[in-house]
Amino acid sequence: xKKIEAIIQPFKxxxxxxxxxxxxIDGMTITEVRGHGRQKGHKEVYRxxxxxxxxxxxxxxxxxxxxxxxxxxxxxxxxxxxTGNIGDGKIFIYDVAEAIRIRNEDRGESxx
Amino acid sequence: MKSAQSAGDNxxxxxxxxxVLMMTGPGxxxxxxxxxxxxxxxxxxxxxxxxxxxxxxxxxxxxxSLAFGEGSxxxxxxxxxxxxxxxxxxxxxxxGTIPQQTFMVYQLMFAIITPALITGAYAxxxxxxxxxxxxxxxxxxxxxxxxxxxxxxGGFLNAFLGGKVPCFDFAGGTVVHITSGVSALVCAIYxxxxxxxxxxxxxxxxxxxxxxxxxxxxxxxxxxxxxxALAASSLATSAFVATHFGAAAGALGWILAERIQGHKMSVxxxxxxxxxxxxxxxxxxxxxxxxxxxxxxxxxGFVCYTMVVKVKQKFGYxxxxxxxxxxxxxxxxGALLTGVFxxxxxxxxxxxxxxxxxxxxLVDGNGMQVVNQLTxxxxxxxxxxxxxxIALKISDVIIGVRLDGKEEQTGLDVSMHGEEGYNFxx
Numbered sequence: 001x002k003k004i005e006a007i008i009q010p011f012k013x014x015x016x017x018x019x020x021x022x023x024x025i026d027g028m029t030i031t032e033v034r035g036h037g038r039q040k041g042h043k044e045v046y047r048x049x050x051x052x053x054x055x056x057x058x059x060x061x062x063x064x065x066x067x068x069x070x071x072x073x074x075x076x077x078x079x080x081x082x083t084g085n086i087g088d089g090k091i092f093i094y095d096v097a098e099a100i101r102i103r104n105e106d107r108g109e110s111x112x
Numbered sequence: 113m114k115s116a117q118s119a120g121d122n123x124x125x126x127x128x129x130x131x132v133l134m135m136t137g138p139g140x141x142x143x144x145x146x147x148x149x150x151x152x153x154x155x156x157x158x159x160x161x162x163x164x165x166x167x168x169x170x171x172x173x174x175x176x177s178l179a180f181g182e183g184s185x186x187x188x189x190x191x192x193x194x195x196x197x198x199x200x201x202x203x204x205x206x207x208g209t210i211p212q213q214t215f216m217v218y219q220l221m222f223a224i225i226t227p228a229l230i231t232g233a234y235a236x237x238x239x240x241x242x243x244x245x246x247x248x249x250x251x252x253x254x255x256x257x258x259x260x261x262x263x264x265x266g267g268f269l270n271a272f273l274g275g276k277v278p279c280f281d282f283a284g285g286t287v288v289h290i291t292s293g294v295s296a297l298v299c300a301i302y303x304x305x306x307x308x309x310x311x312x313x314x315x316x317x318x319x320x321x322x323x324x325x326x327x328x329x330x331x332x333x334x335x336x337x338x339x340x341a342l343a344a345s346s347l348a349t350s351a352f353v354a355t356h357f358g359a360a361a362g363a364l365g366w367i368l369a370e371r372i373q374g375h376k377m378s379v380x381x382x383x384x385x386x387x388x389x390x391x392x393x394x395x396x397x398x399x400x401x402x403x404x405x406x407x408x409x410x411x412x413g414f415v416c417y418t419m420v421v422k423v424k425q426k427f428g429y430x431x432x433x434x435x436x437x438x439x440x441x442x443x444x445x446g447a448l449l450t451g452v453f454x455x456x457x458x459x460x461x462x463x464x465x466x467x468x469x470x471x472x473x474l475v476d477g478n479g480m481q482v483v484n485q486l487t488x489x490x491x492x493x494x495x496x497x498x499x500x501x502i503a504l505k506i507s508d509v510i511i512g513v514r515l516d517g518k519e520e521q522t523g524l525d526v527s528m529h530g531e532e533g534y535n536f537x538x
Contacts (some may be wrong), residue, residue, distance in 0.1 A: 025147065044315065045375050047384065048421030051313055 001096040001109060002070040006061045007035065008081040008089040013059050019080035020063075025073060027112065028063040039087035058089060064096050066109045114209075117343075118202075121209040124344035125218055131335025132221035136160050136228045139332050142325025143387075144232050149435045150317040153533035155524020158500050159231040159243060166244060167224045170251055175223060178256035180206065183267040185276065187257045192216075205265045205273060207342040218339060219259070226255055226288045232433030233296030234513075237306050238522050240528040242513035246503050253499035254291050258492055262287050269488050272461060279488030280454050280472065280481070283340035285395025285447040286492040293440020294496035296431060297320065302504045303514050305430035307521065314432075319380055326383035330359050333390045337397040342485045350458050351397040355390065358397070358409035362389015365413020373421070381417070388416035388438050392446030397474060399454035407450045412442045444489050451485035 008016060013030070020028065034055040041054030065073050074091060082088055100112040141157040148156045167175070174193055181188030182201075190200050195216065203212040227247045229232030234243070261267040262281050269286070271278030281287060306314070316322060337355040341348035366385025367377035393400075396408055420437035431437060454473030456462070464470040471478040507513050519527035526532060 034368075045378065046316055046380055048425060049310070049314075051315055 001064055001099055001112065002067050003062065003064045003096045004070065004073060004077065004091060005094065006077055006081065006089065006091045007033065007058050008061065009083065009087065010057055010059045012081045012083070012088075013061075016061065016077055016080045019076050020073065023072065023076050025063060025065065025076075028061055031060045031062075033058050037083045037087075037090065056087070064099060064112055066112065069092040117437065118209045121207075121343040122211065122343075124216055124348065125207075125210050125214045125339060125342065128215070128335035128339025129221050131332045132218070132339065133164070133425075135329050135332035135336065135350065136221075136225045137164055139325050139328035140228050141337040142192035142321045144235065144322075144325070144433050146318040146321030146323070146325060147232075147316040148235050149314060149523070150534060151324075151523025151525055151532075153317065153321075153525065154531055155240070155528050156231065158240070158524075158529060159238075160228040162240075162244065163228045163231075163247060166247060167227065167251065168220060170248065171220045171223055173377070174258055175251060176219065178252070179223070179259040180216075180219065180264050181260075182265045183260065185266060186261060188260045188264050192354040204259065208265075213427040215342065218342075219263075222284055223251070223255060223259070223289060224338070226284075226292045227251065229288070229292035229435055229439050230296045230299060232435035233300040233431045233534055234303050235432040236524065237303060237515050238299075238514055239515055239519075240490060240524075242507050242511040245511055246354075246507040246513060249503035249506055250295065250499060253503055254295065254495055255287075258287050258291050258495055261491065262488070269491065277484050277487050278462075278481075279446065279447075279484050280399055280450050281395045281449075281488065283337045283394045285391075285443045285450065286488045289391050289394060289443025290447065290489055290492040291496045292434045293438070293443055294493045295500040296435035297429070297440060298497055298500040300429050300431040300436065300505065302501070304434065305428075309430045309432075310425075310428075316380065317494060323379060323383055326387060330386055330390065333359070333394075337394060341398060346449055347398055347459060353402050354397045354400055354405035355393055357402050357405040358389040358393025358412070359386045360389070361406040361409030362386050362413040362416075365389070365410035366417045367413075369414050369417040384420070384434070385417070386441045388412040391416075391439055391442035392449070394443070395447045396450040396453060399450055399459050401453070401455065401458060404449075404453035404475075408446060408453070411449065412445055415445055416442050440493075444493075447485050447489050448482060450473055451482035454481065 022031055035058055036054055036056055044051045044053055099111040100107055141160040145153050145157045172195055176192050178188045179191035181191045198212050198216050200211045201209050207215045220353035235246050261269045265273045267275050269275050269277050269279035271280055333355055334352055338348045338352035341351055363382045363386040367381045370378055370381045375525035389412045392408050392412035393405055419441045420434045452474045455476050456472050460469035462470040473481045
């Protein structure tokens with residue numbers, strides 16, 4: 001099993017969700033996060049007081065899929081989240097040792 | 113006919129009184145509340161709200177009497193102690209067509225908002241109990257005497273009721289805005305900067321709230337200025353128009369100044385400019401024509417922008433929400449320009465020896481009036497400095513005026529009131 005962790009632009013969330021649903025991925029966890037990579041922030045001015053805002057709002061998506069499906073899901077996700085501009089985000093992949101469904105203690109891929 | 117006029121005047125004055133109260137709560141509370149960090153929202157709103165209670169009680173006991181009892185040139189007497197004799201009968205010296213009780217409660221609303229304006233200078237760092245004691249002392253040392261001098265019968269600066277130096281202040285440029293603005297600067301310097309200022313991020317937590325508050329201030333200001341005609345008269349209409357024009361030009365003046373400085377035209381700039389324009393037009397509103405009102409508003413937008421953005425940063429004092437920059441400077445500018453643009457074509461209440469309407473300002477050929485206005489400003493500012501320092505020192509010794517570091521870090525809401533403004537988890 002692979003865990004896919006994607007940090008994307010907040011306004012792309014709906015598109016990504018729809019695209020994943022279309023390939024049969026329903027389960028995911030969403031967190032509102034702030035951060036930046038190479039993307040520079042922006043400047044805000046309040047009554048002459050300047051603030052550099054470099055931690056920008058992003059959305060983090062976490063989902064775990066069978067290893068065989070990982071590549072397809074990554075392609076779907078990155079395709080839907082891409083605008084081609086700096087600040088589109090990143091995807092990280094991890095190996096997952098085990099998955100357990102709390103309701104009935106199913107284990108492995110059947111718990112996904 | 114007479115009773116119809118009384119009914120009409122009284123109706124307008126009661127509405128005006130309510131409008132002026134609305135300026136403090138929720139107007140000013142929202143305006144200031146949005147400008148602070150979110151850990152201080154309730155504490156900031158509570159400062160304004162608590163004064164609606166505190167000042168009302170002081171006013172009832174002896175404040176009204178000290179402001180509007182005849183007394184001396186500098187402060188009233190105690191003839192209206194506990195509002196004795198303040199009832200349905202009009203007081204012909206002030207407003208002959210409305211119950212004196214209406215006049216009393218209308219003037220009370222001014223007494224409430226004036227110290228509430230100061231809260232913008234000591235925002236996010238003043239102890240609640242210390243602030244209550246400070247304000248109590250301040251009302252006696254600064255507000256009651258100043259209101260008496262400008263508006264009370266026989267007051268030193270009262271142009272219409274026997275003052276030695278006739279100063280024109282229609283709705284409170286000196287009494288409200290210079291006293292509060294200069295006191296604000298004294299408070300900001302006495303209390304010192306907020307921890308972390310100016311290096312830490314102290315962005316306004318909700319300009320949305322500030323926007324709503326500023327618009328409520330704009331509307332409430334019609335009661336403040338047009339109500340100061342003390343009747344539903346054509347003078348009230350004239351003041352209403354001047355007020356609106358001042359606000360509009362102030363908003364445009366400020367964002368234009370931003371543009372010229374190479375910044376974006378901001379929402380905070382727009383609403384700050386509107387308030388600056390309203391402040392500056394306040395003393396002038398019942399004396400000037402519509403186009404001078406536009407000029408006064410625009411000038412206030414420019415000048416207050418410069419004070420807040422350039423001068424404050426140069427000197428480095430932490431007038432957190434710019435009570436001095438907007439009210440102190442805008443009030444002074446407005447008071448001086450009143451001396452320039454006041455005309456008997458708008459307000460003919462003042463008569464000369466021949467019984468004709470007297471020349472009012474520079475435009476009427478009375479250049480001396482600018483000097484009189486300057487005197488009024490200087491007295492208001494001097495009284496504010498001395499009175500505020502005494503009030504702060506006494507409050508500091510007895511209770512303490514500044515939060516300790518941990519309380520300030522926690523924020524007013526939790527450390528002073530044991531509550532939070534935003535509980536999104538619950």
